[in-house]
Amino acid sequence: MSRAEPLYRLQLIDTEIDKVAKRVREIDAAIRNNPVVNHARQELEALQKVYQRVNNDQKMLDLDARSLDEKLKSEEERLYSGKIKVAKELLDVQQEIESLKRRRANLEETLLAAMMAIEESRKAEQKCAAALKQALKNWEEDKTAMRQEDQELRKRYATLVEQRKGLTNAILPSDLNIYVSIRTKKPQAVATLRNGACSACGVEPSSQMMQQARNGSIIVICPLCGRILYGA
Ligand SMILES: [Zn+2]
Incomplete structure (x- = not known):
């Protein structure tokens, strides 16, 4: 011979051993870590932060609106109370009311934009959460298949090592x-x-x-x- x-x-055996060992390492890494899931998680976290921020923005705007409404109400009560006797003071109150109304109208637009931002943010978050759920489901399915493959690879590895031992004894x-x-x-x-x-x-x-x-x-x-x- x-x-x-x-x-x-x-050489043929060692090449296959290398291949099997490489695949076992790949599977091990893929079972521990999934880039698609990681990415979706990071994205969701970022979107949740945005959602929280636009929600807080809206709450602050709501508070502003309530405080403006109260001011407006009290100024109007003052105007119609009949207690103001000086024309100049009356004019001042009227002007103040006009100014408050303008601010309130502007605020209403800002509030509307904030509500839309909340809705958009909520939709994006839901979409991302669904994507994450799907990615996790896919990963679980892949893991099941990979664990099966891993078992077969380990069996094959043991067989190859046995064959290698027998062969090297004859060299x-x-x-x-x-x-x-x-x-x-x-x-x-x-x-x-x-x-x-x-x-x-x-x-x-x-x-x-x-x-x-x-x-x-x-x-x-x-x-x-x-x-x-x-x-x-
Ligand atoms: Zn050569």
């Missing part, structure tokens, strides 16, 4: 060392020879190297990329 062949098979320790040392630098340590070229980097090794790689009696290293060449 070619010395590179078990290393090639080891010469010196060959395994070469493999491991290449793997510390690049995930793929073994390249196949395809149409006379290294499948990883494309270089065409000398015919002597090709011969040695096919023969398999020694470990042949690609002169360009440094990977073990496996000539099937």
